[in-house]
Amino acid sequence: MGNKAGLTELQRQRRQLLLAGGAALSATLLPNAGQAMSGVAAEFPYGFLWGAATAGHQVEGGNINSDSWLLENMEPTLFDEPSGDACDHYYLFDQDIAMLSDLGLNTFRFSIEWSRVEPEAGQFSRAQIDHYRRVLESCQRHGVHAMVTFNHFTTPRWFAGLGGWEHPESSRLFARYCGWVMRHLGEWMSYATTLNEPNLMQLLFGIPGLEQSKLGTIKDQEIIRKAGERVGTGRFSSWVFGDMEPIRQGLLAAHQAAYEAIKTVRPNLPVGVSLAMEDDQAVGPGAEAMLERKRRLAYEPWFDMARRHADFLGVQAYSRARIGKYGRLPPEPGMPLTDMGYEFYPEALEGVIRYTHAHLKLPLYVTENGVATTDDSRRVTYIHRAVAGVARCLLSGIDVRGYVHWSLLDNFEWLEGYRPRFGLVAVDRQTFQRHIKPSATYLGEIARQNRLVPLPRSV
Ligand code: BGC
Numbered sequence: 001m002g003n004k005a006g007l008t009e010l011q012r013q014r015r016q017l018l019l020a021g022g023a024a025l026s027a028t029l030l031p032n033a034g035q036a037m038s039g040v041a042a043e044f045p046y047g048f049l050w051g052a053a054t055a056g057h058q059v060e061g062g063n064i065n066s067d068s069w070l071l072e073n074m075e076p077t078l079f080d081e082p083s084g085d086a087c088d089h090y091y092l093f094d095q096d097i098a099m100l101s102d103l104g105l106n107t108f109r110f111s112i113e114w115s116r117v118e119p120e121a122g123q124f125s126r127a128q129i130d131h132y133r134r135v136l137e138s139c140q141r142h143g144v145h146a147m148v149t150f151n152h153f154t155t156p157r158w159f160a161g162l163g164g165w166e167h168p169e170s171s172r173l174f175a176r177y178c179g180w181v182m183r184h185l186g187e188w189m190s191y192a193t194t195l196n197e198p199n200l201m202q203l204l205f206g207i208p209g210l211e212q213s214k215l216g217t218i219k220d221q222e223i224i225r226k227a228g229e230r231v232g233t234g235r236f237s238s239w240v241f242g243d244m245e246p247i248r249q250g251l252l253a254a255h256q257a258a259y260e261a262i263k264t265v266r267p268n269l270p271v272g273v274s275l276a277m278e279d280d281q282a283v284g285p286g287a288e289a290m291l292e293r294k295r296r297l298a299y300e301p302w303f304d305m306a307r308r309h310a311d312f313l314g315v316q317a318y319s320r321a322r323i324g325k326y327g328r329l330p331p332e333p334g335m336p337l338t339d340m341g342y343e344f345y346p347e348a349l350e351g352v353i354r355y356t357h358a359h360l361k362l363p364l365y366v367t368e369n370g371v372a373t374t375d376d377s378r379r380v381t382y383i384h385r386a387v388a389g390v391a392r393c394l395l396s397g398i399d400v401r402g403y404v405h406w407s408l409l410d411n412f413e414w415l416e417g418y419r420p421r422f423g424l425v426a427v428d429r430q431t432f433q434r435h436i437k438p439s440a441t442y443l444g445e446i447a448r449q450n451r452l453v454p455l456p457r458s459v
Pocket of ligand 1: 055196197276368406412413414422
């Protein structure tokens, strides 16, 4: 990676940043600098990825063979509404990718739906592979890197009916699907991640005292029992519906097997895994032990795995977790919240990148970061402050190579249905027409200039 001057790529990038900003840069990038842009902006490294993310089930629509579809359309259900047609992205992908490219972004993160590609165990669909080939071709035609997720939470019904990630054969089955996809589509991909947020269960309800939201109900036995009846096997385990420890083991094994299957077909394809992360902050005496427990459970096993079986780590951060001696603390009084109910805290991304880098010497990509809000000017501010944090990390010499925003579109936010708006682009729920929001234009401008541009006056 060295260049003529003998600098490593990272050193070169860092120097570029320093030259671009000089002394004024640090002033520009102070946390919460908000409006205080001095006009001197940080230039990002050449080749930095600027993108937006989606996930198949959240945008495609009609994903009827997936476990989630079943859970959404059952009685009782924990979902506020079913995914239905989602954003009709299955048919509108080409215009969506063209729009992303026209905005100035150079990376599209999306997932391939396992339940479409392998609707019954061992039965692979050529027609669906052809569909995803067209998606990948569209990325290429529009000059956009394709960052492909092989599994973004949803699995085929038959897989959930076998016992999902708890089944002893789950890693082999997942790797078989990944290998098949790779043999047909591998040459078109720029980056791949195996699993999206395989540590989510640990974050959601791994540690007594640190649980989040609707969790008491998620392991609801009646739902699991009824889903098992519906799939006809009497068993059902999927996503966060099942037993945590066997799922955790299954996902670790699945990542490793998938990594190997993907690299066997294309050894030079950068392959990683994306983790759900929070900026953990210990508050008050005795809190450190609780914080360390969380990290040991939620992140460290995956760092260990990534050290051996990953070319990069995808970090995904939305907010911070204030952790006291006995567990999670609410945001400080008066702190602004997002429409998900957690704190509006864009600096979380910087905290997460710094923590990860301190423990794992791998290139990092921000594969998700964003905010649920119906007031798009808050998204603009969020992006500005989060990207400023990434720039500060680069200045410290941390190897961050991309910022991919969640999400390109207002989409299906799982249990919460279509209420939370994470999109850079709004979607009319009747006509599926897309409406570009100012935040999309702002992020696109950052991408075009490859630097943190000042906030628009209107914000
Ligand atoms: C998930 C997305 C989700 C987003 C916003 C991430 O944890 O990967 O699927 O929509 O957060 O909640």
